[in-house]
Amino acid sequence: RKEVEQDPGPFNVPEGATVAFNCTYSNSASQSFFWYRQDCRKEPKLLMSVYSSGNEDGRFTAQLNRASQYISLLIRDSKLSDSATYLCVVNKGVSSASKIIFGSGTRLSIRP
Amino acid sequence: GAVVSQHPSWVICKSGTSVKIECRSLDFQATTMFWYRQFPKQSLMLMATSNEGSKATYEQGVEKDKFLINHASLTLSTLTVTSAHPEDSSFYICSASIWEGTNQPQHFGDGTRLSIL
Numbered sequence: 001r002k003e004v005e006q007d008p009g010p011f012n013v014p015e016g017a018t019v020a021f022n023c024t025y026s027n028s029a030s031q032s033f034f035w036y037r038q039d040c041r042k043e044p045k046l047l048m049s050v051y052s053s054g055n056e057d058g059r060f061t062a063q064l065n066r067a068s069q070y071i072s073l074l075i076r077d078s079k080l081s082d083s084a085t086y087l088c089v090v091n092k093g094v095s096s097a098s099k100i101i102f103g104s105g106t107r108l109s110i111r112p
Numbered sequence: 113g114a115v116v117s118q119h120p121s122w123v124i125c126k127s128g129t130s131v132k133i134e135c136r137s138l139d140f141q142a143t144t145m146f147w148y149r150q151f152p153k154q155s156l157m158l159m160a161t162s163n164e165g166s167k168a169t170y171e172q173g174v175e176k177d178k179f180l181i182n183h184a185s186l187t188l189s190t191l192t193v194t195s196a197h198p199e200d201s202s203f204y205i206c207s208a209s210i211w212e213g214t215n216q217p218q219h220f221g222d223g224t225r226l227s228i229l
Binding site: 032034041042043044045046049087089091099100102103104105 | 155156219220221222223
């Protein structure tokens with residue numbers, strides 16, 4: 001079993017739709033969690049950190065469920081520019097020396 | 113926000129050439145940087161952890177004599193792919209982390225696309 005698992009998609013949704021991804025992690029001791037987006041042939045860019053209480057940034061909402069060991073990302077009112085691969089990232093610790101684990105990514109395609 | 117610069121962006125060279133890639137943290141000091149490799153349609157794979165002033169820590173299966181890492185200062189880490197061959201062609205990305213509130217997310221360089229002919 002992979003340490004971090006994501007549905008690879010692709011998710012193909014119309015502009016304006018709401019879409020949600022889940023990501024599960026296997027190490028219950030994991031400390032910090034992030035969502036990144038990666039455009040084709042580009043480096044990953046931090047989208048948002050995921051906090052225990054859940055957090056929102058504009059159209060994006062991230063949630064953490066430690067009991068079930070998953071994090072989620074909700075995108076409301078999706079835009080064409082949201083088309084990308086979304087990477088779930090789990091850090092086993094909080095310091096920079098801790099190894100981070102990437103999910104394989106979920107591909108999202110927004111159609112006009 | 114934190115900026116990580118990577119150079120060069122593209123490299124095309126002949127088999128057998130050694131290629132050096134630089135990773136710089138532009139507005140912060142990074143005692144630890146990370147080097148990743150990503151093949152097409154695959155996820156990022158951590159190659160090694162670069163530690164300022166000490167030897168890098170390599171992931172299992174990554175040849176340390178093939179991928180030389182030097183982290184001579186708090187703002188610069190270099191990855192040298194020695195005697196590169198076509199199978200080394202890939203997207204190489206470095207990252208560094210900085211505290212942002214209670215978390216320490218990774219920030220990535222632009223990546224280096226390496227093509228070995």
